[in-house]
Amino acid sequence: MLAPVEIEFINVKKTFSNGAKVLDNFNLKVRKNESLVIIGRSGVGKSIMLKILLGLVRLSAGDVMAGGISVYDRKRRQQYLSKFSMMFQGGALFDSMTVEQNVIFGLMNRGTPKNEATKIAQEKLLAVELDKSVFKLYPSALSGGMQKRVALARAIALKPEIMLFDEPTSGLDPVTGATISQLIRGMIKKFNFSCITITHDLSAAQVVADRVALLDSGKIIWEDKVKALNSSDNPIVRHFMESSRWTKGRA
Amino acid sequence: MMIKKNFLADIGAKTLGMLVESGKLAIFVSKGVWACFSPPVYCGEMLKQILHTGFFSIPIVGLTAVFSGMVIALQTYVGFAKFSGESAVATVVIVAITRELGPVMAGLMVAGRISASIAAELGSMKISEQIDALEVLGVSPFRFLVAPRIWACLISLPLLTVLADIIGTFGGFVVGTTKLGFSSHAYMTQTFANLKMEDVICGLVKSACFGFVIAAFGCFYGFNSLRGAKSVGEATTMAVVAACMGVLVLNYIVTSLFFGA
Ligand SMILES: Nc1ncnc2c1ncn2[C@@H]1O[C@H](COP(=O)(O)OP(=O)(O)OP(=O)(O)O)[C@@H](O)[C@H]1O
Ligand SMILES: [Mg+2]
Numbered sequence: 176m177l178a179p180v181e182i183e184f185i186n187v188k189k190t191f192s193n194g195a196k197v198l199d200n201f202n203l204k205v206r207k208n209e210s211l212v213i214i215g216r217s218g219v220g221k222s223i224m225l226k227i228l229l230g231l232v233r234l235s236a237g238d239v240m241a242g243g244i245s246v247y248d249r250k251r252r253q254q255y256l257s258k259f260s261m262m263f264q265g266g267a268l269f270d271s272m273t274v275e276q277n278v279i280f281g282l283m284n285r286g287t288p289k290n291e292a293t294k295i296a297q298e299k300l301l302a303v304e305l306d307k308s309v310f311k312l313y314p315s316a317l318s319g320g321m322q323k324r325v326a327l328a329r330a331i332a333l334k335p336e337i338m339l340f341d342e343p344t345s346g347l348d349p350v351t352g353a354t355i356s357q358l359i360r361g362m363i364k365k366f367n368f369s370c371i372t373i374t375h376d377l378s379a380a381q382v383v384a385d386r387v388a389l390l391d392s393g394k395i396i397w398e399d400k401v402k403a404l405n406s407s408d409n410p411i412v413r414h415f416m417e418s419s420r421w422t423k424g425r426a
Numbered sequence: 427m428m429i430k431k432n433f434l435a436d437i438g439a440k441t442l443g444m445l446v447e448s449g450k451l452a453i454f455v456s457k458g459v460w461a462c463f464s465p466p467v468y469c470g471e472m473l474k475q476i477l478h479t480g481f482f483s484i485p486i487v488g489l490t491a492v493f494s495g496m497v498i499a500l501q502t503y504v505g506f507a508k509f510s511g512e513s514a515v516a517t518v519v520i521v522a523i524t525r526e527l528g529p530v531m532a533g534l535m536v537a538g539r540i541s542a543s544i545a546a547e548l549g550s551m552k553i554s555e556q557i558d559a560l561e562v563l564g565v566s567p568f569r570f571l572v573a574p575r576i577w578a579c580l581i582s583l584p585l586l587t588v589l590a591d592i593i594g595t596f597g598g599f600v601v602g603t604t605k606l607g608f609s610s611h612a613y614m615t616q617t618f619a620n621l622k623m624e625d626v627i628c629g630l631v632k633s634a635c636f637g638f639v640i641a642a643f644g645c646f647y648g649f650n651s652l653r654g655a656k657s658v659g660e661a662t663t664m665a666v667v668a669a670c671m672g673v674l675v676l677n678y679i680v681t682s683l684f685f686g687a
Pocket of ligand 2: 221223341
């Protein structure tokens with residue numbers, strides 16, 4: 176039997192004030208405990224899609240539901256948001272707080288007492304392979320990849336119902352990248368959240384995904400089980416696969 | 427004919443743009459005020475902001491005040507000498523400082539220093555998605571970022587104004603006694619005789635209003651930065667210009683409410 180639908184985009188349209196049409200009749204369903212990976216060329220609107228889901232960017236038409244609540248429901252906004260945890264593409268670390276405080280701040284705002292939050296924060300930071308020596312540093316003192324891992328730790332510390340990752344492995348070396356994708360997979364198995372991951376990294380997609388969807392020209396133009404990626408005859412999917420094989424072959 | 431049409435269309439578009447902007451500002455400000463009076467209060471953030479806005483503005487406000495006091499003493503002496511009114515120096519200095527120079531100088535200095543720093547900081551938080559991240563964590567950016575800054579400016583500016591009043595008067599005193607030949611006793615007596623409570627209070631009310639517009643414009647333009655470093659730069663410029671204009675306009679309005687006929 177299919178699990179109930181957790182996230183649903185219904186005929187979503189997004190046009191920016193400068194006329195740029197990003198999403199057009201975009202439909203997508205994610206079921207409970209399912210891990211969906213979204214791939215697509217740069218600039219097709221993948222990040223915007225996640226921001227629309229969180230209500231950070233207003234949609235031009237359509238509706239988005241998560242756990243039975245509409246993104247338009249301002250009265251239940253806090254309840255709606257408390258279902259989510261998001262890792263932003265650029266990290267979005269608070270640069271007035273240290274690495275450790277960044278993670279603790281998130282936890283405390285979701286109601287975890289300070290002592291426990293500190294413990295969880297340290298545990299998660301170690302899990303993303305950050306050294307204890309960076310815990311008290313400010314984000315500006317870290318490399319891009321390290322910032323990314325702090326952002327990841329901050330996101331996974333929360334244990335929400337729905338997890339959103341915007342390019343969790345981009346900018347990381349392949350070894351760390353592989354560890355991170357394993358970590359995400361492990362978390363999904365252990366905590367049973369629904370998950371949307373955006374990535375260009377197809378090897379990460381193979382590890383993380385139950386299902387893969389391809390976003391192009393404002394719509395999902397292809398979606399299937401992750402295993403079907405290799406055998407798909409959709410030209411854009413094939414193009415994606417070939418380019419990634421090519422890069423891998425060269426490296 | 428074509429040119430005329432375009433010209434009119436331009437004026438129309440600009441006017442509409444300004445109306446939209448004022449509407450956005452009004453909504454932003456009401457949200458900010460609401461955030462100031464609704465829990466949770468982030469005390470740590472507020473203290474940090476008070477330190478940044480108040481304490482670290484002391485040198486620059488003090489310096490401007492002392493030189494303003496000194497120059498007004500000098501100018502009054504020279505000007506009033508033409509009709510033998512030199513003896514009024516202390517009176518003019520204390521009235522000018524408490525009514526106008528203290529609050530306005532403090533206001534303009536803080537407007538330059540703080541509205542720029544607020545707009546730049548919040549602008550870069552906005553473009554690096556930190557404000558989005560706050561919201562997702564269930565933290566209201568208005569309560570966490572805007573309210574502490576509004577409170578900090580509301581509290582700091584009157585205190586800085588009191589300081590500017592004292593230091594400015596002292597500047598006048600130094601010039602009066604060392605250069606213009608007043609005895610320190612006579613200068614002080616005249617100063618206190620003309621120190622009016624209502625002048626000081628008017629100055630404090632003004633400065634609290636200045637504090638509010640400085641924080642409001644800084645936050646508004648910071649939050650409305652679009653994307654990229656250029657837009658943060660533009661937000662900063664707009665914030666400083668708007669805050670300084672705001673200070674000068676409010677100065678007239680509050681003055682006319684207190685002293686106007
Ligand atoms: N505020 C905005 N105003 C106008 N256009 C915007 C705005 N924000 C995003 N866009 C446009 O929306 C499109 C989608 O942006 P988005 O950040 O979602 O891309 P993406 O799919 O995440 O790309 P990448 O893989 O490079 O991160 C882009 O073409 C961008 O130019
Ligand atoms: Mg993106």
